[in-house]
Amino acid sequence: MTTAPLILLIEDDAQTRRFLKTSLSHRGWSTVEADCGKSGLAMLNSEHPDLVILDLGLPDMHGIAVTRRLRQLSDLPILILSARSQEQNKIMALDAGADDYLTKPFGSGELHARLQALMRRVTRSLGNQEIFETGQLRVDLTRRKVFVADNEVRITPIEYRLLGILIRHAGVVVTHRQLLQEVWGAEHIHDQHYLRIYMGQLRHKLEVNPARPRYLLTEVGVGYRMAIDDTE
Numbered sequence: 001m002t003t004a005p006l007i008l009l010i011e012d013d014a015q016t017r018r019f020l021k022t023s024l025s026h027r028g029w030s031t032v033e034a035d036c037g038k039s040g041l042a043m044l045n046s047e048h049p050d051l052v053i054l055d056l057g058l059p060d061m062h063g064i065a066v067t068r069r070l071r072q073l074s075d076l077p078i079l080i081l082s083a084r085s086q087e088q089n090k091i092m093a094l095d096a097g098a099d100d101y102l103t104k105p106f107g108s109g110e111l112h113a114r115l116q117a118l119m120r121r122v123t124r125s126l127g128n129q130e131i132f133e134t135g136q137l138r139v140d141l142t143r144r145k146v147f148v149a150d151n152e153v154r155i156t157p158i159e160y161r162l163l164g165i166l167i168r169h170a171g172v173v174v175t176h177r178q179l180l181q182e183v184w185g186a187e188h189i190h191d192q193h194y195l196r197i198y199m200g201q202l203r204h205k206l207e208v209n210p211a212r213p214r215y216l217l218t219e220v221g222v223g224y225r226m227a228i229d230d231t232e
């Protein structure tokens with residue numbers, strides 16, 4: 001990337017905006033700011049940002065409505081900010097098309113890790129990735145083969161589909177609903193036990209210690225996240 005990525009901050013709290021702006025500029029990212037949903041949506045067209053950070057608690061519009069509108073207008077990565085009391089809203093925003101979330105309060109390390117994963121996802125979807133690697137896990141996406149420490153692991157078609165979705169979103173959370181819908185179809189979006197069973201099987205095959213997974217991470221109450229190597 002030749003120019004610094006531009007991030008649109010939609011957040012009504014001036015203190016949080018200041019914190020975001022400062023920690024993002026330390027990392028070489030530029031920002032533009034909006035203090036409500038309406039002006040945020042307007043800036044999407046006027047500023048052409050590369051990514052949006054959206055607070056769910058805005059004075060003029062519901063965060064989920066803003067998410068839906070952003071999704072209608074663009075494919076930009078959306079990172080939502082939510083308060084602990086907004087657990088359900090957070091999940092709804094993810095299902096409405098937001099890509100990942102941070103729960104307030106968060107530190108700049110966490111913020112940066114999320115943004116890196118989101119930007120990487122954008123870069124990855126442009127190129128045609130054939131091999132996914134994290135730690136000892138290697139997945140050949142062309143031949144649909146999975147290896148752990150160079151040993152091939154046999155996985156079932158359903159396990160492979162689950163794994164494939166998580167890899168496509170590597171580093172980014174994928175909600176229970178998204179996974180259930182993509183693998184089993186819309187009529188099964190409430191069958192969370194499917195996920196527990198199949199993720200359990202996958203962990204037994206891929207993780208050194210399935211009880212303390214390193215690759216297939218649980219986001220309690222939200223979904224799963226494929227870990228990525230920090231060193232890149």
Ligand code: CA
Pocket residue numbers: 011012013055056057058
């Ligand atoms: Ca707020």
